[in-house]
Amino acid sequence: MDLILLSRIQFAVTVMFHYIFPPLSIGLGLILVLMEGMYLRTGNPLYLQMVKYWLRIFGLTFVLGVASGIVMEFEFGTNWATYSRFVGDVFGSPLAAEGIFAFFIESTFLAILLFGWNKVGPKTHFFSTLMVCLGAHFSAVWIVVAGSWMQTPAGYEIVSTGLRTRAVITDFWAMVFNPSSMVRLSHTLIGAWQAGAFLVISVSAYYLLKKRHTEFAKSSMTIGLFVGIISSVLSLGTGHLSAMKVSQYQPAKLAAMEGHYNENGPGDMHIFGWVDNTNERVVGSIVLPGLLSFLVSGDPAKPLPGLKAFAPEDRPPVQAVFQSFHLMVVIGLGLIALSSLATLLWCRGKLYENRFILQLLLPSFIAPQLANQAGWLTTEIGRQPWIVYGLLRTKDAVSISVPASHVLLSLILFSVIYFGLFILFVYVLMKMIKQGPLAEDLVFRSDAQSE
Amino acid sequence: MELDLNTVWFVIVLALLAGYAILDGFDLGVGAWHLFARKDEDRRVLLNSIGPVWDGNQVWLVTGGGALFAAFPEVYATVFSGFYLAFMVVLFALIFRAVSIKFRSKETWPAWRSFWDTAFCISSIVASIIFGVALGNIIRGIPLDDRFEYLGTFFDLLNPFSVLVGITTLALFMMHGALFLVLKTDGDLQQQARNWSRYGIIFFISSYTLTVISAFLFLPHIASRYMENPPALIFPGITFVLAFCVPYIFHRGKSGAAFVASCATILSTLLFFAVSMFPNIVNSSLDPLNSLNIYNSASTKKTLGTMLTIAIIGMPLALAYTVYVYRVFRGKIKLDSISY
Numbered sequence: 001m002d003l004i005l006l007s008r009i010q011f012a013v014t015v016m017f018h019y020i021f022p023p024l025s026i027g028l029g030l031i032l033v034l035m036e037g038m039y040l041r042t043g044n045p046l047y048l049q050m051v052k053y054w055l056r057i058f059g060l061t062f063v064l065g066v067a068s069g070i071v072m073e074f075e076f077g078t079n080w081a082t083y084s085r086f087v088g089d090v091f092g093s094p095l096a097a098e099g100i101f102a103f104f105i106e107s108t109f110l111a112i113l114l115f116g117w118n119k120v121g122p123k124t125h126f127f128s129t130l131m132v133c134l135g136a137h138f139s140a141v142w143i144v145v146a147g148s149w150m151q152t153p154a155g156y157e158i159v160s161t162g163l164r165t166r167a168v169i170t171d172f173w174a175m176v177f178n179p180s181s182m183v184r185l186s187h188t189l190i191g192a193w194q195a196g197a198f199l200v201i202s203v204s205a206y207y208l209l210k211k212r213h214t215e216f217a218k219s220s221m222t223i224g225l226f227v228g229i230i231s232s233v234l235s236l237g238t239g240h241l242s243a244m245k246v247s248q249y250q251p252a253k254l255a256a257m258e259g260h261y262n263e264n265g266p267g268d269m270h271i272f273g274w275v276d277n278t279n280e281r282v283v284g285s286i287v288l289p290g291l292l293s294f295l296v297s298g299d300p301a302k303p304l305p306g307l308k309a310f311a312p313e314d315r316p317p318v319q320a321v322f323q324s325f326h327l328m329v330v331i332g333l334g335l336i337a338l339s340s341l342a343t344l345l346w347c348r349g350k351l352y353e354n355r356f357i358l359q360l361l362l363p364s365f366i367a368p369q370l371a372n373q374a375g376w377l378t379t380e381i382g383r384q385p386w387i388v389y390g391l392l393r394t395k396d397a398v399s400i401s402v403p404a405s406h407v408l409l410s411l412i413l414f415s416v417i418y419f420g421l422f423i424l425f426v427y428v429l430m431k432m433i434k435q436g437p438l439a440e441d442l443v444f445r446s447d448a449q450s451e
Numbered sequence: 452m453e454l455d456l457n458t459v460w461f462v463i464v465l466a467l468l469a470g471y472a473i474l475d476g477f478d479l480g481v482g483a484w485h486l487f488a489r490k491d492e493d494r495r496v497l498l499n500s501i502g503p504v505w506d507g508n509q510v511w512l513v514t515g516g517g518a519l520f521a522a523f524p525e526v527y528a529t530v531f532s533g534f535y536l537a538f539m540v541v542l543f544a545l546i547f548r549a550v551s552i553k554f555r556s557k558e559t560w561p562a563w564r565s566f567w568d569t570a571f572c573i574s575s576i577v578a579s580i581i582f583g584v585a586l587g588n589i590i591r592g593i594p595l596d597d598r599f600e601y602l603g604t605f606f607d608l609l610n611p612f613s614v615l616v617g618i619t620t621l622a623l624f625m626m627h628g629a630l631f632l633v634l635k636t637d638g639d640l641q642q643q644a645r646n647w648s649r650y651g652i653i654f655f656i657s658s659y660t661l662t663v664i665s666a667f668l669f670l671p672h673i674a675s676r677y678m679e680n681p682p683a684l685i686f687p688g689i690t691f692v693l694a695f696c697v698p699y700i701f702h703r704g705k706s707g708a709a710f711v712a713s714c715a716t717i718l719s720t721l722l723f724f725a726v727s728m729f730p731n732i733v734n735s736s737l738d739p740l741n742s743l744n745i746y747n748s749a750s751t752k753k754t755l756g757t758m759l760t761i762a763i764i765g766m767p768l769a770l771a772y773t774v775y776v777y778r779v780f781r782g783k784i785k786l787d788s789i790s791y
Binding site: 059060063064066067068069070071073074076077078079081082084085087088089090091092093095096097098099100101103104105107108109110111112114115116117118119120131163168169170172399400401402406407409410413417421424428431440 | 554768
């Protein structure tokens with residue numbers, strides 16, 4: 001029962017469960033703004049029906065995001081106390097800012113969103129939707145800023161006083177705009193838009209295939225596809241920019257992403273493959289020679305530092321990073337292809353009758369979820385063995401006053417409870433989808449008394 | 452006592468925690484009373500009384516935790532890791548509280564509703580008690596080494612004084628929650644809430660009195676603080692006055708003012724503890740030199756300054772729209788089709 005391993009696994013379990021939900025809040029938030037904006041502009045009650053329907057789903061994902069989110073904020077202190085002591089001066093500030101600016105906005109205005117239909121007018125309600133969307137996006141800003149500082153630390157210095165060595169801020173804005181924060185933020189937000197968009201697309205495809213709520217489904221599909229195609233394409237661009245930063249600041253991570261062992265040779269890309277770490281090579285792959293070097297520098301022959309250039313204890317786990325990176329890219333490219341095809345058909349007015357494409361779109365909500373998780377695995381496992389790149393190793397960052405048995409207990413409890421909550425989430429979501437949009441959602445004020 | 456950044460941040464963190472206790476205090480209090488309501492419709496009213504606001508109220512805890520991390524990272528690290536299992540229990544309680552509100556009325560079958568009613572109630576009670584136990588331990592003092600690491604066990608945290616503070620916190624929130632319900636309900640349910648308020652008041656005043664007496668009798672650092680500074684006795688004094696104001700005002704039929712008095716009692720209770728501890732935040736029972744105070748646990752002045760700017764911009768905004776939303780949802784609860 002290794003304390004470090006258990007703490008790592010617990011953080012992975014808690015953050016991966018959490019990460020199902022905020023991207024949906026961000027993506028659906030954006031889509032709700034678009035839908036309610038259309039309602040205000042056109043007065044068409046169909047848009048209002050869409051808002052009220054998607055709001056039900058939004059409320060569900062939001063509460064699970066909140067419930068699992070508090071865990072994350074506490075977990076830095078409970079399980080990674082040594083890390084917290086080391087970086088508190090630097091890392092604590094964006095976290096506090098996240099609470100002060102983003103969480104207050106989204107959680108407070110959510111009240112009006114969900115419950116304010118009979119208390120405020122349409123413009124005020126739309127303003128609240130906008131605020132919740134903004135709050136959700138703003139929370140991503142601060143947490144990604146903090147996480148990016150862990151990857152590419154800047155605006156700090158290391159200070160030793162007595163028994164304590166820690167990082168302190170020297171320049172707040174340099175910390176915020178550290179080398180990778182903006183590219184990672186854009187890539188993260190766009191991944192979140194995809195998560196929301198493809199959920200809308202999937203549900204719309206479901207109704208179209210079942211030939212139920214067709215007007216509603218067509219309208220939802222249009223908006224979902226609009227956000228879906230744009231975000232899928234932008235994802236590729238921001239992904240490329242992120243990888244450029246990785247090549248500059250975290251060469252060992254880039255080398256692991258593509259299984260590039262060769263100490264100082266041109267970097268290839270593999271369409272897929274299996275990493276043979278003992279023999280320091282990739283097997284069973286289709287190689288695209290020089291492509292990695294080309295993407296990084298424009299020159300396919302440009303030598304890139306390989307994993308052999310790093311001491312074994314300074315390398316991340318290669319297989320995990322390689323596979324998750326490839327999974328993310330394959331899904332990302334697949335989503336570009338799928339949404340392009342769907343958009344093309346939509347432009348020709350042929351989408352809604354094309355059962356084949358609709359059947360492809362039906363399960364597509366899963367794709368951004370998998371890609372988002374795979375992307376985080378790539379970047380976080382790729383950051384190992386560092387918890388703060390180049391400054392503090394993960395194994396030196398755990399809470400030393402916590403017995404391993406306690407972490408085992410909490411890990412088991414989280415796993416069981418989160419599994420149960422996930423089942424419930426899916427159950428309630430399926431029920432909402434089967435119920436479909438309601439006739440009473442076509443009016444602004446809900447006057448009906450209920451049981 | 453100079454007004455430096457460290458002191459300012461001690462006050463801000465205290466304010467955030469007080470804000471949390473005043474706001475989520477009534478959410479948790481309502482939850483604690485939940486199973487005492489028998490009818491399905493009454494339970495729905497209870498859920499809807501806090502429905503729009505509980506999430507925003509909980510943000511005060513998240514922000515307080517974040518502020519503690521940013522301003523006094525050594526305290527954050529020591530307390531959160533030292534009280535590991537207790538904090539895990541709190542997290543699970545808060546998770547269950549959140550999802551039970553959302554899930555409870557999604558089905559009509561009695562077993563489903565019963566399950567989530569129980570989860571809502573128990574999680575609210577557990578969270579309240581553990582918050583109090585944590586506070587009690589911080590006041591009482593815990594064994595810390597020279598690296599500020601907690602040396603005790605989970606069961607060390609369940610000492611009599613801290614358990615008493617835990618019970619007092621539950622009592623306070625139940626009183627507070629019941630007074631809130633008197634404002635939000637009418638008819639028979641309101642009459643029930645009035646009864647709950649009476650029980651809550653008695654529960655709180657008796658357990659609080661026990662707590663203060665215990666503090667003076669068994670915690671030498673508290674007793675000596677007030678022995679050396681008799682004027683400081685005004686703080687516990689005010690708390691008692693306010694605590695007795697609550698029933699006095701309540702029995703004169705002014706429910707709104709009683710609720711305000713309850714808010715003031717919460718603030719005053721926390722102030723009393725803060726004044727008893729300042730400038731220490733967490734006392735080490737092993738060696739006073741190992742205690743965490745506002746200087747040895749803090750971030751740099753530069754960071755405290757930057758954070759202060761963030762707080763000065765952000766908190767008034769947050770307060771403004773919080774007040775706005777509370778005003779939108781003022782008045783008695785009427786169940787309609789969008790209610791839980």
